[in-house]
Amino acid sequence: DGGITQSPKYLFRKEGQNVTLSCEQNLNHDAMYWYRQDPGQGLRLIYYSQIVNDFQKGDIAEGYSVSREKKESFPLTVTSAQKNPTAFYLCASSIARTGYEQYFGPGTRLTVT
Amino acid sequence: SQQGEEDPQALSIQEGENATMNCSYKTSINNLQWYRQNSGRGLVHLILIRSNEREKHSGRLRVTLDTSKKSSSLLITASRAADTASYFCATDATGSARQLTFGSGTQLTVLP
Numbered sequence: 001d002g003g004i005t006q007s008p009k010y011l012f013r014k015e016g017q018n019v020t021l022s023c024e025q026n027l028n029h030d031a032m033y034w035y036r037q038d039p040g041q042g043l044r045l046i047y048y049s050q051i052v053n054d055f056q057k058g059d060i061a062e063g064y065s066v067s068r069e070k071k072e073s074f075p076l077t078v079t080s081a082q083k084n085p086t087a088f089y090l091c092a093s094s095i096a097r098t099g100y101e102q103y104f105g106p107g108t109r110l111t112v113t
Numbered sequence: 114s115q116q117g118e119e120d121p122q123a124l125s126i127q128e129g130e131n132a133t134m135n136c137s138y139k140t141s142i143n144n145l146q147w148y149r150q151n152s153g154r155g156l157v158h159l160i161l162i163r164s165n166e167r168e169k170h171s172g173r174l175r176v177t178l179d180t181s182k183k184s185s186s187l188l189i190t191a192s193r194a195a196d197t198a199s200y201f202c203a204t205d206a207t208g209s210a211r212q213l214t215f216g217s218g219t220q221l222t223v224l225p
Binding site: 035048 | 117146148154155162190205216
């Protein structure tokens with residue numbers, strides 16, 4: 001999982017509560033990403049950031065928010081507006097936006113009841 | 114919609130056999146990447162093949178790319194039980210701001 005940490009590994013929340021997932025990287029990568037993975041499915045892009053203080057919506061941004069105040073950190077907030085937030089969330093980083101492999105964190109499994 | 118689609122969805126083989134997984138995609142690409150995911154873990158990058166390359170090797174892995182057919186294959190030779198995982202292809206589409214687009218994966222089980 002080299003160089004990217006996500007915390008916590010498991011997270012439980014009640015419906016209607018916002019929750020923030022942490023993602024930190026020490027790879028000095030400019031680009032960072034958040035993906036959502038549902039059982040037996042591939043990854044869907046939530047948000048990405050190419051540089052500090054800039055981020056773009058992915059395919060399924062509704063109900064999520066992010067910030068990129070530091071190069072190393074890209075936290076994801078799952079808001080109460082997200083209709084079905086229970087999922088496995090993966091953070092990744094890469095040297096640049098395109099043309100390079102992505103390095104993934106170990107993931108956070110969020111369960112909302 | 115997903116750019117890359119893997120085939121088969123699941124594959125079960127005996128240790129020592131070769132495993133072949135295929136990926137088809139829809140639009141022009143800059144590169145195609147293969148990733149591995151062990152159950153409940155993050156993805157690990159395996160290999161990247163650029164659109165002007167046809168074949169690439171890395172250890173027991175061999176990847177081919179046919180841009181005319183918009184398809185790629187991943188071959189794992191002499192498989193081991195530790196190769197059991199899900200394998201995903203991801204495409205970096207030309208002119209797209211979408212970043213990588215992942216397929217739904219092939220679940221490989223290698224029986225000891």
